Amino acid sequence: MQAPELPSFDYQPQPYHGPSAEEVLRLRRQFLNPGLFLYYKQPLMIVEGKAQYLFDGHGRRYLDALGGIVTISVGHCHPTVVEAARRQSELLQHATTIYLHPNIAEYAEKLAAKMPGDLKVCYFVNSGSEANDLGLLMARAYTGNYDVIALRNSYHGGNAAGMALTAHRTWKFNVPHSFGVHHAIAPDPYRGAWGRDDPLAGHHYAADVKSLIDHATSGQVAAFIAESIQGVGGCVVFPDNYLKHVYEHVRAAGGVCIADEVQTGFGRTGTHYWGFETQDVVPDIVTMAKGIGNGAPLGAVVTTPKIAATLAQRIHFNTFGGNPIVCAQGAAVLDVIDREKLQANALKIGKQIFAGLERLKAKHNLIGDVRGKGLLLGIELVKDRATKEPAMTECAHVLETCRDMGLLLGKGGLYGQTIRFSPPMCLHQQDADFLLDVLDRSFTVV
Numbered sequence: 266m267q268a269p270e271l272p273s274f275d276y277q278p279q280p281y282h283g284p285s286a287e288e289v290l291r292l293r294r295q296f297l298n299p300g301l302f303l304y305y306k307q308p309l310m311i312v313e314g315k316a317q318y319l320f321d322g323h324g325r326r327y328l329d330a331l332g333g334i335v336t337i338s339v340g341h342c343h344p345t346v347v348e349a350a351r352r353q354s355e356l357l358q359h360a361t362t363i364y365l366h367p368n369i370a371e372y373a374e375k376l377a378a379k380m381p382g383d384l385k386v387c388y389f390v391n392s393g394s395e396a397n398d399l400g401l402l403m404a405r406a407y408t409g410n411y412d413v414i415a416l417r418n419s420y421h422g423g424n425a426a427g428m429a430l431t432a433h434r435t436w437k438f439n440v441p442h443s444f445g446v447h448h449a450i451a452p453d454p455y456r457g458a459w460g461r462d463d464p465l466a467g468h469h470y471a472a473d474v475k476s477l478i479d480h481a482t483s484g485q486v487a488a489f490i491a492e493s494i495q496g497v498g499g500c501v502v503f504p505d506n507y508l509k510h511v512y513e514h515v516r517a518a519g520g521v522c523i524a525d526e527v528q529t530g531f532g533r534t535g536t537h538y539w540g541f542e543t544q545d546v547v548p549d550i551v552t553m554a555k556g557i558g559n560g561a562p563l564g565a566v567v568t569t570p571k572i573a574a575t576l577a578q579r580i581h582f583n584t585f586g587g588n589p590i591v592c593a594q595g596a597a598v599l600d601v602i603d604r605e606k607l608q609a610n611a612l613k614i615g616k617q618i619f620a621g622l623e624r625l626k627a628k629h630n631l632i633g634d635v636r637g638k639g640l641l642l643g644i645e646l647v648k649d650r651a652t653k654e655p656a657m658t659e660c661a662h663v664l665e666t667c668r669d670m671g672l673l674l675g676k677g678g679l680y681g682q683t684i685r686f687s688p689p690m691c692l693h694q695q696d697a698d699f700l701l702d703v704l705d706r707s708f709t710v711v
């Protein structure tokens with residue numbers, strides 16, 4: 266298939282002299298977790314990244330429209346971020362929080378300044394799963410309650426707590442883990458009972474949370490947790506006012522509200538710095554990871570002084586959380602987002618891509634739905650628009666043909682039927698044109 270040309274980019278990747286993709290695959294198969302999955306029939310080996318682009322071992326360039334699964338927020342190997350990490354690595358790599366260190370304290374102040382309301386106390390961990398685990402502990406310790414409401418179609422991590430909260434059979438092992446966790450109906454306006462044409466959809470979906478509290482718990486709950494847009498579930502955007510109504514029900518039942526901002530934070534939604542702000546709510550606990558560190562193993566939980574005080578009943582310790590290097594990198598990410606106005610860019614380029622995807626939907630029947638905010642977008646593929654039968658084989662095929670043309674995309678949804686776009690927020694207009702052109706050609710073939 267004829268591929269359009271990638272936008273020009275003044276950067277020469279270093280020559281790669283390491284093992285071949287075939288050799289790496291062999292090593293992976295022999296020595297790594299056999300459950301690891303690969304995206305493409307002919308596995309792609311990435312050895313270098315710069316800004317919104319990735320390079321394979323042969324020096325071929327790809328537009329990265331997945332961003333390391335929503336993790337590369339400001340661009341691959343951003344010089345400011347690299348320099349901050351390098352400088353700190355040369356001075357001190359680790360000491361733990363039993364000693365004072367300026368980075369963790371200054372970074373906490375900087376992160377707290379980005380939060381609304383009374384969300385001012387930061388805890389640093391190493392991943393999103395760990396952040397959600399800690400968020401649950403806080404909620405249970407603070408409220409004295411046990412039951413937790415999460416949503417179907419959610420993803421919150423792969424550890425015991427994350428798996429309990431997650432509601433996707435793909436990611437759940439058949440072992441005991443979900444104690445006290447109940448899953449409410451996913452507020453999905455495309456597949457759910459109430460669509461975008463219903464102005465009360467948010468209210469209706471929220472009523473299921475109230476019903477769940479009344480029927481599945483003692484009437485008192487510890488927490489409600491939700492992603493502000495369901496990412497792994499296929500970029501599901503909740504109807505307006507959904508979280509507002511839910512938060513009222515949950516707080517009336519003695520619970521606190523947790524926003525999982527692992528994918529939606531740090532300006533990615535374009536209109537707001539945090540995804541929950543698009544629903545006009547202020548949570549009691551916010552969990553973060555991925556884009557917070559632009560690739561550093563950094564996660565955070567931010568909460569109110571009142572909730573944090575409960576957790577001081579015992580010692581809560583984390584060896585690596587808030588390590589000097591990741592804090593330096595996290596602080597640099599915050600600076601770059603502001604200095605380079607990446608939130609505004611996510612809004613502008615996100616709108617351009619969204620409009621282009623709507624045009625593709627008008628042209629290709631395979632696209633059942635276009636949705637998302639800023640640079641967190643998705644298109645759900647269906648075999649038939651009336652039955653909405655998921656088109657997973659076609660989705661995998663589109664991913665393959667796009668890769669052949671130099672575009673790397675993500676996949677989500679219960680059946681792997683939704684294409685996900687979450688590129689670094691430094692994406693340019695020409696990249697968006699390229700992305701849409703490649704998709705159009707790919708849909709024409711598929």
Ligand SMILES: Cc1ncc(COP(=O)(O)O)c(C=O)c1O
Pocket residue numbers: 391392393394395397420421422423427492496497525526527528554555
């Ligand atoms: C919304 C959300 N929460 C939590 C997690 C878990 O994060 P981690 O993989 O860093 O443990 C993920 C990971 O994909 C996620 O998308």
